[in-house]
Amino acid sequence: xxxxxxxxxxxxxxxxxxxxxxxxxxxxxxxxxxxxxxxxxxxxxxxxxxxxxxxxxxxxxxxxxxxxxxxxxxxxxxxxxxxxxxxxxxxxxxxxxxxxxxxxxxxxxxxxxxxxxxxxxxxxxxxxxxxxxxxxxxxxxxxxxxxxxxxxxxxxxxxxxxxxxxxxxxxxxxxxxx
Amino acid sequence: xxxxxxxxxxxxxxxxxxxxxxxxxxxxxxxxxxxxxxxxxxxxxxxxxxxxxxxxxxxxxxxxxxxxxxxxxxxxxxxxxxxxxxxxxxxxxxxxxxxxxxxxxxxxxxxxxxxxxxxxxxxxxxxxxxxxxxxxxxxxxxxxxxxxxxxxxxxxxxxxxxxxxxxxxxxxxxxxxxxxxxxxxxxxxxxxxxxxxxxx
Numbered sequence: 001x002x003x004x005x006x007x008x009x010x011x012x013x014x015x016x017x018x019x020x021x022x023x024x025x026x027x028x029x030x031x032x033x034x035x036x037x038x039x040x041x042x043x044x045x046x047x048x049x050x051x052x053x054x055x056x057x058x059x060x061x062x063x064x065x066x067x068x069x070x071x072x073x074x075x076x077x078x079x080x081x082x083x084x085x086x087x088x089x090x091x092x093x094x095x096x097x098x099x100x101x102x103x104x105x106x107x108x109x110x111x112x113x114x115x116x117x118x119x120x121x122x123x124x125x126x127x128x129x130x131x132x133x134x135x136x137x138x139x140x141x142x143x144x145x146x147x148x149x150x151x152x153x154x155x156x157x158x159x160x161x162x163x164x165x166x167x168x169x170x171x172x173x174x175x176x177x178x
Numbered sequence: 179x180x181x182x183x184x185x186x187x188x189x190x191x192x193x194x195x196x197x198x199x200x201x202x203x204x205x206x207x208x209x210x211x212x213x214x215x216x217x218x219x220x221x222x223x224x225x226x227x228x229x230x231x232x233x234x235x236x237x238x239x240x241x242x243x244x245x246x247x248x249x250x251x252x253x254x255x256x257x258x259x260x261x262x263x264x265x266x267x268x269x270x271x272x273x274x275x276x277x278x279x280x281x282x283x284x285x286x287x288x289x290x291x292x293x294x295x296x297x298x299x300x301x302x303x304x305x306x307x308x309x310x311x312x313x314x315x316x317x318x319x320x321x322x323x324x325x326x327x328x329x330x331x332x333x334x335x336x337x338x339x340x341x342x343x344x345x346x347x348x349x350x351x352x353x354x355x356x357x358x359x360x361x362x363x364x365x366x367x368x369x370x371x372x373x374x375x376x377x378x
Contacts (some may be wrong), residue, residue, distance in 0.1 A: 014361075019196045044363050047361060058227060059227060063206075
């Protein structure tokens with residue numbers, strides 16, 4: 001590794017948060033490169049200085065002042081948890097996920113879908129296909145059922161009966177030969 | 179660490195049951211941490227204390243919405259960070275910290291300690307530390323606020339990468355990158371001083 005690749009790793013090297021492989025690479029580089037070794041040393045000094053800088057403390061009347069402010073503040077009330085959850089869903093960290101989901105939806109909408117994918121599958125065979133012959137057969141069956149229940153209401157049968165009676169009343173010479 | 183978190187969780191539960199004493203305990207536990215952080219973030223003593231109080235007022239107001247997704251420590255630093263960023267963006271920079279330094283340990287308090295015989299006591303060394311600290315404060319104020327936030331939270335307050343990512347609301351990789359750039363920038367600003375004092 002060269003200096004340009006090592007330098008960004010020095011901060012994590014100080015924190016001992018590099019992988020074993022990266023740590024070994026940095027160690028090797030530092031043993032050969034004085035510039036990076038010096039940079040690391042100065043960075044370590046900077047961090048040490050920052051960590052050891054004197055800490056500030058609040059003034060003695062901090063609590064009294066805070067109590068006075070809290071006394072003027074209305075009592076806290078339980079908030080709706082769902083509102084906080086909803087707000088959390090749209091925090092900046094989650095926006096990339098929402099963007100990817102929107103892109104995926106847009107892709108699905110505009111992607112050409114093969115015809116066979118959207119054609120519905122053929123109907124199952126539990127209902128027979130009705131052709132003209134089958135419809136005629138159904139009508140005939142219904143007709144037979146009706147006439148069996150009330151044969152006198154059957155006009156066709158009545159006409160047939162009337163024509164039979166006419167034939168019987170006619171003179172024998174006028175009957176057509178059968 | 180786990181014990182502290184458990185204690186914090188119990189305090190939060192008591193606060194949510196409107197126990198004022200529990201909230202006072204939270205303030206007592208975190209006031210100096212929060213104040214120290216805000217001081218270094220905004221660099222103005224009067225406003226720092228005001229912002230620290232505002233942090234606890236906001237925590238008090240929204241304690242019922244705290245759901246333990248983060249630790250109490252992280253939550254308070256998040257509130258403080260947002261307040262500091264708002265403050266800095268509004269450009270209400272008050273007097274520089276060097277003009278009116280934040281309260282440190284008082285002379286009486288230091289005298290009480292320095293009366294004790296200590297072979298390591300060196301007046302020059304104390305002066306050097308003060309001088310370095312002032313130089314450091316000035317250098318910190320020149321860093322961009324995003325870099326300063328991450329550096330203070332990691333190197334001063336000792337928070338983890340994950341906790342900082344929650345506070346500043348960005349990925350872990352961004353936190354690591356900002357920390358590197360902050361350290362490099364601060365080192366560059368302090369380099370002449372470090373060279374002069376600490377070069378091997």
